[in-house]
Each structure stands twice: as structure tokens, then as C-alpha cells.
Amino acid sequence: MAQRAAESIQVIEACLGQINENKLKDCLKDLHPADIAEALSRVPLAQRIRVMRAAGPERAALVLYELDRDMISPLLEALGPKRLADVLNAMSDDDAADILGELPENQKDQLLSLMEASEAQDVRELLKYGEDTAGGIMTTEYVSLKEEVTAAEALEYLRQVGSEVETVYHIYLINEQAQLTGVISLRELIMAPPEARMEQVMNRRVIYANVWDDQEKVAKMVAKYDFISIPVVNDRDQLLGIVTVDDVLDVLEEEATEDILKLANLDAEDQDLVETGAWQRAFRRLPWLIALLFGGLIAGNVIKGFSGTLEQVTALAFFITAMAGGPGNAATQSLTLVVRGLATGEVDQRKLLKAILKEAQVGLIIGLVAGSVLALVAFLWQGSPLLGLVVGLALTVNITISTMLGSFFPVVMNRLGFDPAVASGPFIATFMDVTSMFIYFSLATLLLL
Amino acid sequence: MAQRAAESIQVIEACLGQINENKLKDCLKDLHPADIAEALSRVPLAQRIRVMRAAGPERAALVLYELDRDMISPLLEALGPKRLADVLNAMSDDDAADILGELPENQKDQLLSLMEASEAQDVRELLKYGEDTAGGIMTTEYVSLKEEVTAAEALEYLRQVGSEVETVYHIYLINEQAQLTGVISLRELIMAPPEARMEQVMNRRVIYANVWDDQEKVAKMVAKYDFISIPVVNDRDQLLGIVTVDDVLDVLEEEATEDILKLANLDAEDQDLVETGAWQRAFRRLPWLIALLFGGLIAGNVIKGFSGTLEQVTALAFFITAMAGGPGNAATQSLTLVVRGLATGEVDQRKLLKAILKEAQVGLIIGLVAGSVLALVAFLWQGSPLLGLVVGLALTVNITISTMLGSFFPVVMNRLGFDPAVASGPFIATFMDVTSMFIYFSLATLLLL
Structure with missing residues (x-):
């Protein structure tokens, strides 16, 4: 009978109850390696070792490749180099190269010397290529x-x-x-x-x-x-x-x-949430956070330049968080759309100019609506129509600029050969923090004093 | 001779120079439909129509399916329903259903009635299923x-x-x-x-x-x-x-x-950057932006509650942008990692608790470092060690909380059956805006007055 994936997992868990090694092997025979690997991720190391031993090199090779990378190392040590070399012999050469490529140099060399000469030769060939290249993901078994x-x-x-x-x-x-x-x-x-x-x-x-x-x-x-x-x-x-x-x-x-x-200013290595130490992970994330912090401080320096205005109208401070957040969120939306569009090819040469012009219109509409809402709230809250005008006008201008920048800047980065996802976010965030505060306090100084 | 994709495009562009329809057909014969479609996206509609006519139904079907969706409608009208029905007959039934599914009801019915009865029947069957289901993407040609x-x-x-x-x-x-x-x-x-x-x-x-x-x-x-x-x-x-x-x-x-x-508070329909009108797109994005704006205003209301403190120490306003931005950025990083980890299965049940605890440590380290940097800058800039202590301590606490929240909240949303990517971002942003300002001004009131 045909069966669903979830059932397979249950069957495997039942198999693990078999004490006799041959019965265990028999029990696992018809199951998909990906399912066995999934079931193994939920049992203790000792059980994993039992299954790998019972399965025989061919099946063990298929299961091993499906396992999470962090489960492989302890298994390798428990199985011992000889048995492991047998498993690697049975594995397709590109998969074997993937696994060996992540091991320390001396362990890798030991295993390669224990493998069959021709298999080891194929794997050595593949290890020459960078893991992000065609050579790094190809197989020679065609x-x-x-x-x-x-x-x-x-x-x-x-x-x-x-x-x-x-x-x-x-x-x-x-x-x-x-x-x-x-x-x-x-x-x-x-x-x-x-x-x-x-x-x-x-x-x-x-x-x-x-x-x-x-x-x-x-x-x-x-x-x-x-x-x-x-x-x-x-x-x-x-x-x-x-x-x-x-x-x-x-x-x-x-x-x-x-x-x-990348859009959250992280790199691929940050993805591993469990194995890497907390200090290492924190220090990988800190540079961008500190850079963005200084962006916020430059915006603070702009506010300092308007201390006189702020001292006369303390209420201006109540709108700083909204005034800094709104344009940032609008820019993120626009930026994300364009960056993803460039990555998938949805936004190609033919559509690029059209897309940017459309985004500018969208920015203007969003700015006008959000600005009007903020103006009304400010007026009702603080009872000052002029203050309403200042915050509304400032938000309209800031959101319009940030939306345009969010769509335009990644395209420019892309043209200049930079990765639009990496360079754009922090630059736009900092630029908009500073610009928003400048426009907001300038308008306030002009209209309220 | 074997050839690269870029060369194919050049060959096709040369073919388009053929005036005679049979010669054009011959010229295109060996080329991959995906390359023909790519070349067609760069030429005027009249050329596209010529190629589709010259290619014959079988080839035209393959090319048509590879074209961008926004190019199909004008082509359909230019080719006329009869010729189009021939092309749809030659297309695999799932592809034909995809294309027909996007047409207006009356146009769809007309084409189905012109198609071969058995083909039309298969396509009608497939159109029953939602386009996001297995039925919507399956083919019956197996x-x-x-x-x-x-x-x-x-x-x-x-x-x-x-x-x-x-x-x-x-x-x-x-x-x-x-x-x-x-x-x-x-x-x-x-x-x-x-x-x-x-x-x-x-x-x-x-x-x-x-x-x-x-x-x-x-x-x-x-x-x-x-x-x-x-x-x-x-x-x-x-x-x-x-x-x-x-x-x-x-x-x-x-x-x-x-x-x-979703992580930028957008939905899938926002992806189309060219066809949808600017007003429609603006109004799809506005709800979240306005909601986040109100988050910023609530934070502003917290600041208002501390007006007395702010009036005595105007310099507190200079740090509002940095104090609001830092925890937001830290939360985004943590949130993005966990949301993506949940989506790819990288973060599974087995690793979940470990991942959250690790993120809490990372948050504490990031908070301490960023807080110390801000404390030092504030001290050097404003010349007040106590002000340095206030902003540094506040940022440390706020970043630590936001990082923990960024990793914990999406997991809770996921458990409750909500999409962690949609619900988490705006909630955390608003919560942190308010909390950050509260902690910052509370510490200031406590230590500076």
C-alpha cells in the first residue's frame, strides 16, 4: 500500500525497538533514507550508531548524507575510520566530497587514504573546487x-x-x-x-x-x-x-x-543557531548594529542643532519615534520588493524604470495618507493645528523620499556591481534617520517659532 | 557544438531578422523555448506575434508558457481565439490550466469550448483545484x-x-x-x-x-x-x-x-511592481505602516509622560533615535533568523529551546557591547558620566529584551498556529518602541533628577 511520510516515521520508530541487528536491518530495508534520517534526529546517539551499523554501507551512506551536519561528527567518531571509509565508498562522490570538505584536514586525509583508490581520487578531484561553484556541487557519476x-x-x-x-x-x-x-x-x-x-x-x-x-x-x-x-x-x-x-x-x-x-544585515554563517558560540555570533552581528547606532547618533546631533526649537516646543519630542520609524518602514518595504525582484528576475531591464517610477508614485500616496493621519492625530492630541501641519508635512516628505530611495538605491548598487541586499539597508536607514530629523525640525523652526 | 545560454539569445535575435516565415521557423527550430521567451521579452509585440505564428502550435505552446505573465494577454488577443486554442491543445494540461486560470471568465470559457474536447476536459478538471494546492500544480500527463x-x-x-x-x-x-x-x-x-x-x-x-x-x-x-x-x-x-x-x-x-x-510586512500580491496601479499598491501597504505609526505615537505618549524630565535634560532627546533604532535592528536580526529557521526546518523541535537560550546570551552580549559604546559616546559628547550611564544602561536592557523577544515571539506565534513571519515584526517593533522609551526615561528620571 502507498503511504504518507508521517506513517514512515512511525514505522521507523517501531523498527528501532528491534534488538537483533539483522531484524533491524530487515525492518529498515524498504524505508526512504530521508525518513530514517528524520527519525534518527529524534533518538539518542547510541540508537543512531546501531542503525548505521545495521544498515550496511550502501544504506548507511544514503542516510548519513540526509542527516543534519551537526549530527555527523559524533557519528563519525563512534563508527570509527574503517567503517566510515566503507560508507564513504558507497556514497555518491559529490556527497562524499561535501561531508569530507567539512572535516578537519587530518581526519579528511586519513579517511581518503582508507577509501578505495578510485573513489578517493574522484572525491579529491571534487574537493579542488570551491563549494559554491558548479564543480563543488557536481557529481562525476553520470x-x-x-x-x-x-x-x-x-x-x-x-x-x-x-x-x-x-x-x-x-x-x-x-x-x-x-x-x-x-x-x-x-x-x-x-x-x-x-x-x-x-x-x-x-x-x-x-x-x-x-x-x-x-x-x-x-x-x-x-x-x-x-x-x-x-x-x-x-x-x-x-x-x-x-x-x-x-x-x-x-x-x-x-x-x-x-x-x-542579508536584508536583516546578517550573513549566511549567522544561520546556524545552535552550534556556534554566543560570543562569536554576537561579534558577527555587532558591526552593523554599531554602525546603525552611530546613524541614530548623527540624527541625534541634528536634533541637538535644533535644541532651541525643542526647548520652546517640548511636544516636538513626542513625535520623534513615529517620525524616525515611519520612513524607515516604508523604505524597507520598497527596498525588499526591489531587491527580491532583482534576485528573481521579476524586475528586469525592461521593467526597471517603470518599477522605480511606480514606486515613486506609491511613495507619494503613502506619504500623503500617513502624513494626513499623523497631522490629524497631532492636532487632536496636542490641540495645535500648526503642530499638526508640521508633523504631517514632515512625515509626507520623509516617507516619499524614503520610498523612492528604497526603490532607487538598490538598483544603483546593483549597477555598480555591489550586492543590493547588503549595502542598501543600513545606508538608507542612516540617511533617512538624519534626513527625517533635519526636515522635521527645520519645518518646526520655520512654522512654529 | 555545445553552447552557453548567452549565445542562444544572440542566435535568436539574429533569427528575428528573417523575413520569410518558414525561414524564421527553421531558424528557431533547435532553440530552447526558455531562450526564445527571453529574447521575445526584448522585442516589440509585433515581433512576438510573428514568432508565435511562425513557430507552429507545439513550439508556440512551450514558448508561451515561459513568457512573463504580463506579456501573455496582449499576445492572446493578437493571435485570436482559434489559433490560441490550438496552442493550448499542444500545451501540457497543467500549464494550460495555469494560463486559463488567470483569464477573465468569458475568455476562458470561449477558449475551452474551442479546444479539443478531451484536452478541455482535463484542463477543466485541473481548474477545480486551488492554484496553491497539489491539484493546482499537478499534470495529468503521466x-x-x-x-x-x-x-x-x-x-x-x-x-x-x-x-x-x-x-x-x-x-x-x-x-x-x-x-x-x-x-x-x-x-x-x-x-x-x-x-x-x-x-x-x-x-x-x-x-x-x-x-x-x-x-x-x-x-x-x-x-x-x-x-x-x-x-x-x-x-x-x-x-x-x-x-x-x-x-x-x-x-x-x-x-x-x-x-x-512577509518579513517586510508585505504580501505576495505586492510583488508585482509594474502592472498594479499605484493607488491600489499604496493602499495595500498602508495598514501596517499606519499601525506601526501608532506604535511610534504610543512611544511618544510615554515620552510625554516624562515631559518634566525632558524639559530639565534636553540632551535626552538627542538619544531618542539611537535608543529607538538599536533594539529594533537587534530584534529584526533575531526574528529573521528564527523565522527562516522555522521555514526551512533548520530550527526543529530538538533545537528550539537551545536556539532560544543561545539567542538570549547573544542578546545580552550585544546589549552590553552596544550599551558600553553608547555610554562612552554619550559621556564624551555631552560630558556627563551620569548621562552616559543612563543611555548605556537603557540600551543594554532594551537590546537584550528585544533580542530575546525576537527569538521567542515567533516560536510562540508558530505554536499558536499563526504565521510567525506576519504577526511578529509589527508587534515586536511597537512593543519595543514603547518599552525602550519607558525604560530610557525611567532610568533618566531615577538617576539624573
Whole structure:
């Protein structure tokens, strides 16, 4: 019977009750590694070790890769280097490289020396590439054939190697110089006449990535073309590996997280909420917070310049928090929309100017409405129509400016080659703190004194 | 020769120079629809219409689906309903349903009546489901077979239907009641003995989604299990369709965008920066802005309560912007980390308490450091050690509270069944505005007067 994911977890938890190692292995046999990993995250280390031992290297490899990174280290130590090398042998080379890449140098070298020579060689190759590049996420376990092979021969070959490669759904064709020349899908292959040679039926327009390409670029290509895998070549067009769509899903989630954190002035490393020490995390966040604090102090210095006005009309101080917050929130909205639009490609060249002009209109409307509301509240609260006019007018102008800046500034940053998400927020916040106070107190001095 | 995406775009732009319709069709033949769509976004409407006409229904269908939604409507009108119905016939049923779902009711009905009866029927079925459900993103163009079929018969069947379905890489097995009972991958199929019956070689533990499941849940299942497609069943376990990984990539991007916008108090509809009118967009954003404005005013009322203190020590006003901004920024960081952690599953039950306790420590450290910096600056600037003590102590307390609140509050919201991203930000901002001012002026009254 078919079953839902939640049921799988229950089955696994029942399996963990099996005392006999063989029975435990049998019990886990048909379950999905991702479910086993999920269940393992809820049990003590001793149970995890039992399961990894009972599962055998092939299954253990699949489960190990699905585990949270912080659970792997203690498991590795408990299993011991020999058994671990067996597990790594059974793992696909890109996954093994991922796990080894996070271990200390000496532990990594020890494990590589215990692994099968050819596996270790593949993994060493992959470890050369930065983890954020196409090379860092590709696998070398793909199917490539010479162009002269027939469809029948290709199918026969797939039957032999099918269980050793990561995907058989696209077969890449190469020439004598190992250069990528074509691709054929398994769907096309089974529909091709058995005697047809690959060069007769393959697609010659292959879209590919370079091994040094950024992983985000590769992920976007796979998403754009609806690929299951994309071939990766070196600078001489030689096929080195493929990136599969399951890794692309991980990359896109990682990149989305990065974008979200950047908008809150955080970096990707801040994401780990448990393992890193509190001091280290605090000091990673402090620079921006202190910078923004100084922005607030510069705004305070502007207020100081208007001490005379403030001393005469103390009520002006009651509106400082609203006057500082409103434009900041409006700018954040506008900034977030444009930064995300640039990241997804929703806002492209064609729409950019239109989007900015529209945002300016939106800013003016929001400013007028919010300003009017504040003017009315100020008038009713403080009983002074002139004070109402001052705070209303100041908020209108400040929100309009901040909304425009929020949409315009990230575009400029982007054009200049900076990451719009990182540079824009703190700059706009500080600029608007200072500008808001200046406009507010200037208008007050002009109209109230 | 293999080629990069950028080159494809250039080739297409050159093709558009072809005056003869057949030559244009020939020129576009081998190009990827996604690249054609990208090139079309840069040319005038007249050119787009030419390409769609020249391409023929099959190719036009693929290109049409890749186009930005705002380009489709004018194209539809220019092509006319008859030609358009042909294009929709050639489109996969889930894509056709997506496009028809966005058209006005009468236009939709007209097109459905012009389409082939069986295609129109499939599309009508899909239109029943909400666009955010498994049913809304599934396709009915999949391969299903009876359990008694042999591997050889299955392969022969795939050769016949291969070009009509969206993916042949997983074959789903059903019983007499059309209930899903198993799955076999094409990889397993070609490796199975030709005479083996499906029920002998299929996997019986199929992980599936319900047709009414939220699309985000389905996307997460596909990502978790590294699937290329997932079967979708109704409440009686009958197979209705499949969701393919290319649609899952779109869903994950959509959901990431939604999460990012929510943190800036925006909703998904705000994302469209060009088509919606400025007034409509302004009024969608105003409610939160006004609410936050009132938060600032309540904080202002707290300041009013301390008018006496403020009149005696005007310098207190110079620190209001920094005192309001600092805790807000610290809370945003903490909140963003926890909200994203909850969304990706990085922060699960097992780690939740640990994460919150760690954040509390981080908050204390950040508060102490930022408070000390502000104390020193205040002392040097205003020459009063006591004023330095007041602002430093207040900032320390306020940042510590706001960081704790930023990590704790979204977790509580989540437990209570609210979306932590929507409810937390404005509440914490308002609460901290008020609390910060209260603590700041209370300390000032206590220590300075």
C-alpha cells in the first residue's frame, strides 16, 4: 500500500525497538533514507550508531548524507575510520566530497587514504573546487558515451551501469577529445531506432555550465530550462560532471536564506543557531548594529542643532519615534520588493524604470495618507493645528523620499556591481534617520517659532 | 557544438531578422523555448506575434508558457481565439490550466469550448483545484499501468506514449480501482528482466501527496526525498496526477519570495511592481505602516509622560533615535533568523529551546557591547558620566529584551498556529518602541533628577 511520510516515521520508530541487528536491518530495508534520517534526529546517539551499523554501507551512506551536519561528527567518531571509509565508498562522490570538505584536514586525509583508490581520487578531484561553484556541487557519476555508439548499445550499457550512476535520464555524448558534443534523454533513446547511432539522434545544442560557474547561476539555468541535470565542462569544453536537480533545490533554498538574512544585515554563517558560540555570533552581528547606532547618533546631533526649537516646543519630542520609524518602514518595504525582484528576475531591464517610477508614485500616496493621519492625530492630541501641519508635512516628505530611495538605491548598487541586499539597508536607514530629523525640525523652526 | 545560454539569445535575435516565415521557423527550430521567451521579452509585440505564428502550435505552446505573465494577454488577443486554442491543445494540461486560470471568465470559457474536447476536459478538471494546492500544480500527463503488465510491455507502451506525457522517468502502477499501488523508475524498468510483471519489480512503498495538500508541503516532500516527480491521489487513494520537479522549483521560489516579503510586512500580491496601479499598491501597504505609526505615537505618549524630565535634560532627546533604532535592528536580526529557521526546518523541535537560550546570551552580549559604546559616546559628547550611564544602561536592557523577544515571539506565534513571519515584526517593533522609551526615561528620571 502507498503511504504518507508521517506513517514512515512511525514505522521507523517501531523498527528501532528491534534488538537483533539483522531484524533491524530487515525492518529498515524498504524505508526512504530521508525518513530514517528524520527519525534518527529524534533518538539518542547510541540508537543512531546501531542503525548505521545495521544498515550496511550502501544504506548507511544514503542516510548519513540526509542527516543534519551537526549530527555527523559524533557519528563519525563512534563508527570509527574503517567503517566510515566503507560508507564513504558507497556514497555518491559529490556527497562524499561535501561531508569530507567539512572535516578537519587530518581526519579528511586519513579517511581518503582508507577509501578505495578510485573513489578517493574522484572525491579529491571534487574537493579542488570551491563549494559554491558548479564543480563543488557536481557529481562525476553520470553516463557519457562516444557519438558512434548505437541506441541498442547505449541501452545495454545503461543496464550495466545503471545502479552505479546518479542519474541515467540524460546520456551525454563526447568526441575523441572528451569534449561534450551532444545529449540524448533516456526518453528519446528508448524511442530511437535500435540501430541508430548517437550522432544521428542526439541533440547538438547542449546547454552547459562551466566548472567554475557560481552555483546560483547553475541553479538558475536548471530552473529556467526545466532540466533534471546539466552537464559541467572545463575551459576546453571537456565534460567533467553533471549537476542534478536535487542539488539545485538545495542551492536555491540556501540562496533564498542568504537573501533573507542579508536584508536583516546578517550573513549566511549567522544561520546556524545552535552550534556556534554566543560570543562569536554576537561579534558577527555587532558591526552593523554599531554602525546603525552611530546613524541614530548623527540624527541625534541634528536634533541637538535644533535644541532651541525643542526647548520652546517640548511636544516636538513626542513625535520623534513615529517620525524616525515611519520612513524607515516604508523604505524597507520598497527596498525588499526591489531587491527580491532583482534576485528573481521579476524586475528586469525592461521593467526597471517603470518599477522605480511606480514606486515613486506609491511613495507619494503613502506619504500623503500617513502624513494626513499623523497631522490629524497631532492636532487632536496636542490641540495645535500648526503642530499638526508640521508633523504631517514632515512625515509626507520623509516617507516619499524614503520610498523612492528604497526603490532607487538598490538598483544603483546593483549597477555598480555591489550586492543590493547588503549595502542598501543600513545606508538608507542612516540617511533617512538624519534626513527625517533635519526636515522635521527645520519645518518646526520655520512654522512654529 | 555545445553552447552557453548567452549565445542562444544572440542566435535568436539574429533569427528575428528573417523575413520569410518558414525561414524564421527553421531558424528557431533547435532553440530552447526558455531562450526564445527571453529574447521575445526584448522585442516589440509585433515581433512576438510573428514568432508565435511562425513557430507552429507545439513550439508556440512551450514558448508561451515561459513568457512573463504580463506579456501573455496582449499576445492572446493578437493571435485570436482559434489559433490560441490550438496552442493550448499542444500545451501540457497543467500549464494550460495555469494560463486559463488567470483569464477573465468569458475568455476562458470561449477558449475551452474551442479546444479539443478531451484536452478541455482535463484542463477543466485541473481548474477545480486551488492554484496553491497539489491539484493546482499537478499534470495529468503521466504514465500509469496495471500491475500485471510485463517490463517488455511497459517499455513498448512508453515508446508509444513517450512524446505525449510530461515525464516517463517514473511509471505509476494502479489496481482495478485505479488506486495507486506502486512505482517503478525507468532506470529500474530497463534493468528488470523483460518478462517480469510490474507487481514483481515495483516499489510498494510509494510516497504520495493528496490532491488538496498545500503546494509548499508537496514541494518540501519532493525536495526532501530528491524526487523527479511525486504522485497525487484523491481521498480514496486513486491516482489523479503527478507533480514534477520543475514545478516544484517554481513553487519554492514563490514561497521564498513570500517569506521575504512577509518579513517586510508585505504580501505576495505586492510583488508585482509594474502592472498594479499605484493607488491600489499604496493602499495595500498602508495598514501596517499606519499601525506601526501608532506604535511610534504610543512611544511618544510615554515620552510625554516624562515631559518634566525632558524639559530639565534636553540632551535626552538627542538619544531618542539611537535608543529607538538599536533594539529594533537587534530584534529584526533575531526574528529573521528564527523565522527562516522555522521555514526551512533548520530550527526543529530538538533545537528550539537551545536556539532560544543561545539567542538570549547573544542578546545580552550585544546589549552590553552596544550599551558600553553608547555610554562612552554619550559621556564624551555631552560630558556627563551620569548621562552616559543612563543611555548605556537603557540600551543594554532594551537590546537584550528585544533580542530575546525576537527569538521567542515567533516560536510562540508558530505554536499558536499563526504565521510567525506576519504577526511578529509589527508587534515586536511597537512593543519595543514603547518599552525602550519607558525604560530610557525611567532610568533618566531615577538617576539624573
